[in-house]
Amino acid sequence: MNLVADGLRKRYGDVQALDGFDLEVPPGVIHGLLGPNGAGKTTAVKALATLIDVDEGVAKVAGFDVRTQAAQVRKRIGLIGQNAAVDEILGGRQNLVMFGRLYGLSTVDARAAADRLLAMFGLTEAAERAVSTYSGGMRRRLDIAAGFILTPAVLFLDEPTTGLDPRGRNEVWAAVREVAAAGTTVLLTTQYLDEADQLAARISVMNHGRVVADDTPGVLKREIGGDRVTLTIAPGEPLDELAERLGTAVGIPAVIDADTRSLTFEVGSGVTGLSRLVRALDEFGVTPEDLVLRRPTLDEVFLTLTDTPREAVK
Amino acid sequence: MTAVRAGWILTQRNLAHWVRQPWAPIFGLMFSIMLLLVFGFLFGGAITVPGGGDYITFLLPGMLALSMMFGVESTATAMAADARKGITDRFRSLPIGSASVALGRVGADMANSTVELLVLLAGGLLIGWRITSDPGPAVLAVLLLLLFRFAMLWIGIFVGLSFRGDGATMAVQVLVWPIGFLSTAIVSAETMPGWLGAIAAWNPLSATASAVRELFGNPTGITSGPLADSAVWLALGWPLLLTAVFLPLSARAYRRLRA
Numbered sequence: 001m002n003l004v005a006d007g008l009r010k011r012y013g014d015v016q017a018l019d020g021f022d023l024e025v026p027p028g029v030i031h032g033l034l035g036p037n038g039a040g041k042t043t044a045v046k047a048l049a050t051l052i053d054v055d056e057g058v059a060k061v062a063g064f065d066v067r068t069q070a071a072q073v074r075k076r077i078g079l080i081g082q083n084a085a086v087d088e089i090l091g092g093r094q095n096l097v098m099f100g101r102l103y104g105l106s107t108v109d110a111r112a113a114a115d116r117l118l119a120m121f122g123l124t125e126a127a128e129r130a131v132s133t134y135s136g137g138m139r140r141r142l143d144i145a146a147g148f149i150l151t152p153a154v155l156f157l158d159e160p161t162t163g164l165d166p167r168g169r170n171e172v173w174a175a176v177r178e179v180a181a182a183g184t185t186v187l188l189t190t191q192y193l194d195e196a197d198q199l200a201a202r203i204s205v206m207n208h209g210r211v212v213a214d215d216t217p218g219v220l221k222r223e224i225g226g227d228r229v230t231l232t233i234a235p236g237e238p239l240d241e242l243a244e245r246l247g248t249a250v251g252i253p254a255v256i257d258a259d260t261r262s263l264t265f266e267v268g269s270g271v272t273g274l275s276r277l278v279r280a281l282d283e284f285g286v287t288p289e290d291l292v293l294r295r296p297t298l299d300e301v302f303l304t305l306t307d308t309p310r311e312a313v314k
Numbered sequence: 315m316t317a318v319r320a321g322w323i324l325t326q327r328n329l330a331h332w333v334r335q336p337w338a339p340i341f342g343l344m345f346s347i348m349l350l351l352v353f354g355f356l357f358g359g360a361i362t363v364p365g366g367g368d369y370i371t372f373l374l375p376g377m378l379a380l381s382m383m384f385g386v387e388s389t390a391t392a393m394a395a396d397a398r399k400g401i402t403d404r405f406r407s408l409p410i411g412s413a414s415v416a417l418g419r420v421g422a423d424m425a426n427s428t429v430e431l432l433v434l435l436a437g438g439l440l441i442g443w444r445i446t447s448d449p450g451p452a453v454l455a456v457l458l459l460l461l462f463r464f465a466m467l468w469i470g471i472f473v474g475l476s477f478r479g480d481g482a483t484m485a486v487q488v489l490v491w492p493i494g495f496l497s498t499a500i501v502s503a504e505t506m507p508g509w510l511g512a513i514a515a516w517n518p519l520s521a522t523a524s525a526v527r528e529l530f531g532n533p534t535g536i537t538s539g540p541l542a543d544s545a546v547w548l549a550l551g552w553p554l555l556l557t558a559v560f561l562p563l564s565a566r567a568y569r570r571l572r573a
Contacts (some may be wrong), residue, residue: 039508049407053572081408085400090460101323102408104315146404289340 001060003048003154004186008057009209010043017043018054018208025187025202027153030180032200032227033189036313041189041208045156048187049079060151075103078147078155079182081160084139086131093118093127099146110149117145120128121175135166138301144175147183155179157188160197173199205305213305220305221296226268228300229277231262232290242286249280317411324405324418324525328392329425332518342388343430346381347437350374353500354441364504367533374438375455375526376499381430381498382463383519384410384490387469391483393474397571406571416471416564421462426462428474431456446531456550462522465553468560475567499523502535515541 010018017040025031035041043232046052048059050070058065064072086095093114100110105191118124121141131139156178161169178197180186187212190196196203197217205213205220213220233239241261243254252273255264267273274293281288332339350373358369396402396415445452461510473482494512497503497518503511514520526543527534536542 046403051406051572074407079404079409081400081403083400085404087327087331087401088399089334090327091334094330098323098327099408102315102320102405104409134392265464279429 001025002062003031003060003187005044005048005059006057008059009045009049010047010052010054016209018047020056023204023211025185025281028183030176030186030188032194033187034191034193035189035206036191038066039206041206041294042087042158043209044206045079045187047155048196049077050074052075076151076153078152080143080147080155080160081155082158084143086139086143086146086307088132089130091128091130091301092123092134095131095142095144096149098221100149101250103150105149108272113149114200119149120178121145130196135168136164137171140164140168141175142170144172144179146247148179150183150186151182154185154187157186159189159191161190161192169195207305226266228264228294228296229267230262230264230292230294231237231288233263233286234260234289237286239263242284245284246277246280249283250276292305315403315410317417318513319412320414321408321417321421324414325421328418328422332426339426343433346377346430346434349380350377350434350437353377360428362404363530363533363535364502365452365535365537368442369536370441371443372533372535373500374434375441375530376523376534378431378434378459379462379496379519379523379526380499382427382436382459382522383494384468384521384539385423385463385465386473387483387490389419389467389470390486391473392522393419393471394478394483397475397478402571413565416568419471420467423459423467424463428460431459443532451529451531455526458522458525458529458546461553462518462549465518465556465560468557468564471564472560472567474478475564475571493517494519497523498535498541503541504535504537510547515539518556521548521552542551
């Protein structure tokens, strides 16, 4: 295991930020740490990256104890925090040369590494410009490049795409895949379920300072149960009343979304539930604007596992 | 990596900031020159120096000491900004000694203040200020000013690391004014009401300003009291005492980032 946490606890005043946090990540994979704001994701990353001391528990990175062998750990990790922690005033190249030298490279080697990383992350053209002129996606990529100078055993990415536009997000995803392809273990925290689904081989779902589920995205999806049918109801039809009647007829409660005027039914193994639903619609003389049969999304996995009410997350 | 080597790399980083954005240090310098001109020519005509002597010649050493003290603000602001933007956390995740971040600040700010001193000294020469002592004491005067700046650095690092919000640096920006003026930097303490003059005389800034006047052979505005007898010793003792207090406090504040 490249990354092990066993029963980490950390309290800040009244807040139990970590409450028995466990984690095991083998080498060379992208592991997603998924949870809402305040779940303790950042605290977990900071503890693993030697930035904070935990009150209880043991954590090892690349075989070294984060508390007693912090210097060894720091040689083997890259940390990309929540705000892109590169120097905004310096240029991209200057940043990478500086970080390279701080990792112990000679100036000559640091320059060579900077050129290689600028090319790898598509930043060669912007190399001399001040980072404050970069787009969000470029800044993040530079941030990742700076954490990747020594090809670390573990790279921590704390919500790397928060606040990025879709294009920036795609750029960062490509960079993360590039890093993992080079054999680095990536621990990625995110609030975005599709991000974890897209990138991670395994996902730990976190809530209230501990991991509430840990598995592959596929298994997590299966765990949440069967397929969903979503109906979009035309304006004018009474949404609540229809939900009630259809729910009773099919024997499955409907989840109502008034904003999109949609009703969602968890129909189990698909076909039976679907045909019953269609018959009921026929019987009531209702024609939905749209009808979709789909697998559960990670959103639904997450909501079920963390017991967070749907309204609170929307 | 040793903290000294990493501190040198971070010094270069901080100096590179000023190369990329020269307006910040240039504005700081212009501010000091403006204060010198405002007090020297605008208010100076109305000020007489106890014990005699030209006011510009009295004022310049005071302005040098004052500009060293104002450095506390830029140090605190820079430290707080790095901590707020997550840069300090990034540095803390690197395999470098724990003194590196502070040393980088010390290196850059001392370099900046040395340049500032030289420019102010040149400006002083242009408006009629002169050194009337020997080179030895004159060099000692410059070293005492830098020692004072060194002490201010540790106060700035402590404040910047301990109070990372904008409020703390604003508090420093406001507080340097009364503390700076309640000293002998601009007027002699002997022209103040007795109790106020006593407080001003015990301001560490007054010790440095008075010692520098004495060492440059400029009018001191002092006819009696501890500053008359032992200003140089006080200008040595105060910064050492402040450093002895705020250097460990800064180290503690840095360690407490882990808490």
